[in-house]
Amino acid sequence: MAAEFQTPEFREYPAVPNALVKDATAHLSPFIAKPNHQEQLGFPGELVENWEEKAIEKMGDLLSKYRGLRVYLDSCVKCGSCTDKCHYYQGTSDPKNMPVARQDLLRSVYRRYFTFAGKYFPKLVGARDMNREVLDEWYSYFHQCSQCRRCSVFCPYGIDTAEISMAAREIMDSIGHGQKYCNEILGKVQTVGNNLGLPGPALSATLEEFAEEIQDDTGLPVQIPLDVKGAEVLLITPSADFFAEPHIDGLMGYAKVFHEAGVSWTLSSHAAEAANFSMFIGSYSNMKKVAERIRDAALELGVKRIIVGECGHAWRVAYSFWNTLTGVGAGADASDEYALKLQRQLDPSVPQPMHICEFTYDLIQKGKLRFDKSANDHRTVTFHDSCNVARASRMGDWAGGQFDIPRAVIKACCNNFVDMDPDSIKEKTYCCGGGGGLLTDDLMEIRVKGALPRMEALKEVVDDRGVNTLAAICAICKAQFAKVLPYYNFPMHMLVSTHQLVGESLIMTGSNQEKALQPKQQAEAEATAEE
Amino acid sequence: MSVLYALLFYVATVLLIAGLVYKIRQYWITPAPLKIPTTPAPTTRGGVVLRMAREVVLFESLFKSNKWIWLFGYMFHVGLALVLLRHFRYFVDTTSFIWSWVPLISPIGKYAAFALVIGLLGLWARRILVDRIRYISSPSDHLMLALLVGIGSSGMLMTYVVHTDIIAVKVFFMGLMRFSIQPLPTDPLLLLHLGLVALLMIIFPLSKLLHAPGVFFSPSRNQVDNPREKRHIAAWAAKLDK
Structure with a gap:
């Protein structure tokens, strides 16, 4: 669809509210769902x-x-x-x-x-x-x-x-x-198991390619397993992680972390989707249906833990609603057989579900991950808090952990980190402009215009603090930014997945990277000793 | 006139209480099927009580948002609270020990009326002058402010300019509480003041004034952030488990 609209100008004083322009976007409506999408x-x-x-x-x-x-x-x-x-x-x-x-x-x-x-x-x-x-x-x-x-x-x-x-x-x-966009996608996830409609064999082939890429890079037998019964962890991640950039780099980051931690894990072809657009359309029954695929996969594979990849609304559904919808969590009543069936299987010593950032953060806290922070030295990173993570969920066991944990992960693997304007981060964060079921080309105008406050805050740190990297933890944010950054004259490649930063700096035991670092570290150690 | 006002206040009181009981019961029995606190949210019940207290006593979220609305809104509400406390003297025997604080607070309430009216006028000015707030205002929003300003200013006129026989007013209201109709002074200002108050009582449960009980039932503010630790399920939703 041709873009017949003006990208908004950066405002001189963004804090001063705009004067009203009546019906400025009255012409914007998404495509209507077709009968088969609805039915x-x-x-x-x-x-x-x-x-x-x-x-x-x-x-x-x-x-x-x-x-x-x-x-x-x-x-x-x-x-x-x-x-x-x-x-x-x-x-x-x-x-x-x-x-x-x-x-x-x-x-x-x-x-x-x-x-x-x-x-x-x-x-x-x-x-x-x-x-x-x-x-x-x-x-x-x-x-x-x-x-x-x-x-x-x-x-x-x-x-x-x-x-x-x-x-x-x-x-x-x-x-x-x-709405066509949400309802068509919900049909796919309910029949095929992911928003893309990607069937199991195609998914399996894609994952093998990624694993090979990591193996070539690290020299280690890193796997991205699918449908492995008896794995400890079931990873539920947005399907964008299987095909979109920079999402894929995030997925490879998770794989490296799991490998280094020595934890057995698996994806599921039946539930190869963290996203649950039913939330956007307010449909409890559909939200439950989509979430039940994950419950079914967890029961089928017999996993002890469920971990969720980088996705904003999906983490809201997982963190805030999964226990309600399907019993993924703890604390069901003794009479609640439905929830207990799953809760008895899951490991009660860790939060269920867990965010991938929580998982990585815990490993960092325990000293189990080593990073070569200099691998990210060409970057000055800022972090975009996703709205559903910031204002509708939590990480860790303290209020506000959803702000601290991703930042701690980034700082553990990057030397240069800068936050944007305090009025545009944490609980006051601005939406990327594409959330809530709006990530569709027929709504490009509102997506670009809605990104203005985030782009203004980004512009400030790019100009004044030398930021050249925008890290996100949400599949929708990433897809949206990849589209709208160019409208505001930012380079698209400044966008990264948070676990991309992790993956690119992680020193995996026995990897090519570790070997390359050893002479350097030895030299440093000798230099220190000589002093 | 005394009989008319007595009936008016009986009717207004019944409608206020019945209306509020109806609405509060409705809020109470309607389930909140999902955990939707605006996070970061307290992880314990005690934390939620504190959060709600900050919201109700300090208007914390409004303070974060807009200092002018907070200032005028806060002046109005605190002024109103103090003025209401001062009005206890018309309904209780202030010589008894438990009500002995009423005469102590009365002088503060006298001046709090200024805060009340100035706060209202500030909010009204914003409603007229700020284009965003003008846009979202219905006639009822202006009338509500007119009603409250009318009550506040008629009351202040009686306090500071045209005094009324407050002893007789007290006898009238103490009488009402014992279902005995005593003579009410007929000063126009007093009748206006009381008439507007009765009107406010009647429309309270039918209007946006429901924000007063509503805030306590707001799931985004009153829920504990513990969805992973405890399964939260509404009765209608539990039926979907199979």
Whole structure:
């Protein structure tokens, strides 16, 4: 699709909120799901006849199932705190991209049908009937939200626009008006086992190639095993790690870490996907179905641990939801046979699931990994906190471990590390612009514009601190940055996977790299001794 | 007039309590099927209590976000709290020991009214002047501010300019609590003040004022961050386990 839009200019004072430009991105909508995409997820193929009524019915159903939705729709006082916090608002100046205004697209309908004030005084409280205009507006603007939760950090009641956009998408799916990108991909993962639709034999061949590459490089018999029964660890990683750059380099990094740690591990062809786009469309039942493939694989292979590769929303689903959805975790009730079946199998002495960064960090803490940090000396690295890792999950056993652990891993293998503007990292991190089911070419304009705040913060450290490397821990962030960095005149190759930095500096026992270092280290040791 | 206002306050009180009980019960029984605290979040129940306390007492998240909204919002809410405490003197016997703090706090409440009204005016000015906030405002948002400013300023006028017979007001309200209707002074300002208060009580459970109970039920703020340690499952979701 031809890009018929202007990349936003870097703002002189990004902290000053933009003046509003009404309907600036009203023309943006993703492709609508085809009937077969819809039906394979249990949704009607196309817009049902009495969809207005059905939409309200579904809203009522969700209100009775999700306390958060109910409380968030009632509690907003329109204080304005969130209005300048969304990256899509900052990149487009469209008022409907202000979090509260986005929520109001749905709240106005909620008020009309579910509140006294909206039923009897609709004008007074801005309540609206459900109609075609509203539906089109929902479809457009609820697909201009990446569910990054930045607004919820700043809301005095913690109102999370992500929950509201998930509900809106679930309602639209339920009346036959779903999004092609998410629903088509969910069909693939549910039938083939990964978002790509990559069948087992093709996956196996790809993994062998990567393993050979590592073997050529290190001189060690490093493997990337698939479907190995009785392995200790099942690695669940986004399928982008099998085909996209720089994701692949991250995968090779994990393989090196597992090999060096001497831990047996395996991927699964049945569950060769960490991503779970069901979260983006707010569908609990689909989210459970996709997560159950992982449960099934874990039971089938008899693994003791489940480790998750670099992916943002997938880590949210894994960390925050897997225990709920499928029992991957601990602490099930004694009567909860479903969860206990898996929990009895998993090793209770380590967190289940574990993030690959937690795994590597633990090995570093125990002194089990050695790095040649000079291998990364040509880099000055900054780190992009992924929204779902930063604001919807955790690593380690302390609040904020999700910020400390990836940074500690990077610093263990790089000498030069710089953080971006404090207002753009950690819990205040900006979305890459492509999360939440927006990583599709039909939404390129909003993706590029939404990346503006992140690109501005990056520009600052590139210009002032000499940063030339952007490390990410999310498959979507990586794919998005690979696409949008050039729009902002950054070189694409400045983007790396976090475990790429690990892999490129890890000194594996007996490797070519270790041998090459020995004379150098010997010389250094002799020099020290002479002094 | 006394009978009319007595009835008004009975009706307003019943609607306020019934409405709040209904909404709080609704929040209480609606499940939160997934763990969605905004992280970093406390990993213990005690930590959550502290987080909520900081949110409710200090408006922590708002402070992080926008210092002007925080300042005006905080002035209004703290002012309101102190003014409400001062109003206890109309409803309790201040000679009894447990209420002996009421006369002590009264002088503070007298001046807190300024914070209350100035805070409201600051918020209202932002609602009109800042284009983003103007955009998200409905007529009801302005009317709510008008109502609160009306209550605050009519009250201040009675405190500082046109005094009313507060002893008689106290007799009226103490009477209401014993279901005995005593004469209410008929100063227009007092009637306006009380009429607006009754209106506020009635619309409380029907409006955005539900943010007051709502904040305590917000899953992004009240959940413990321990999903790996404890399986969290709602009844409707458990049915999907097979």
